Amino acid sequence: MNPFTNDPAARVTAIGEVGLIELIKAWLGPTTPKAPQGIGDDCAVLRPYPNGVLATTDGVVFGHHFDENATPEAAGEKLLKRNLSDIAAMGGSPRDALITLLLGPDVSLKFVEGFYRGLRACAEQNNICLAGGDITSTAPHFFAAYATLLGETTNPITRVGGQAGDSLWVTGTLGGSLLGHHLTFEPRISEGLFLSAYPGIKSLIDLTDGMAKDCHALFSPGIEAVFDISQIPISPAAYTQSQHTNKTPLEHAFCDGEDYELLFVLDSKADEVNLITQWKNAFKTPLNRIGWLSAISIPESPAELRRLDTGAPLPAWRGYEHLKNVIHTLQK
């Protein structure tokens, strides 16, 4: 849906900030409790978290993270789900969120209402309290929203700690997200919680900018990754998309952004068979052992990603690099 309208009576400016906040409270229902726990005071007063606090922030911008082919509900859900994926990548559970809207004067109330319907549905599904936020006016023809999501964990799994010999695993399937997965994905919260408790999980990240780029966050200096290409879970959408691009399905799997899957490192001494058994008992989500970390084998070579079958460096594939990729995601 197009977020903008030419009808002055249907715009957010017809009711102003105070009126919009009242509507938002009504739209959110029980997902925003009475102030000061919910919307309505200078700050939200949150109940203390018994365990460690996780904090993340991420946004959606119209024309960049979604376009008019998306429903406002899907855009609202995507905002919270992007943040949920980061909480999953630390092995945490979500708790409270603050939502900031950046609205041009021509944004339609109908769009904002649908956006909040999506936020509410996702919040209800994940037990998130929408505790507050802010509304800022922008130039016309602009819609963006940011969420700050707080979560909790007893055992945060960071990106560091992988060593030569450790294995590399990924959830779900990869590539072709632009064909729909970037809106419909399920953040891997339960899977992240499972991994945070599984012995031998050393490091964990969610894949947002493409595995070819994101996996580097798991390497220490002197380490490279060897990928068993036959085990890379290429999504059906990556095959479909490759029919319309000059890229192979494998390149889509490595380089497309917005997979929102979990990539993790398992200690070389950990019980892999038990991991697979427990995983299959708990989840339908696919899990694949896609390679391992290795000490850099050819010091003069700059390659940090290699193929197992040939030993050759993977091509100079990159994921999505913010501030550098000129063509934005939805126009790729």
Ligand SMILES: [Mg+2]
């Ligand atoms: Mg992340």
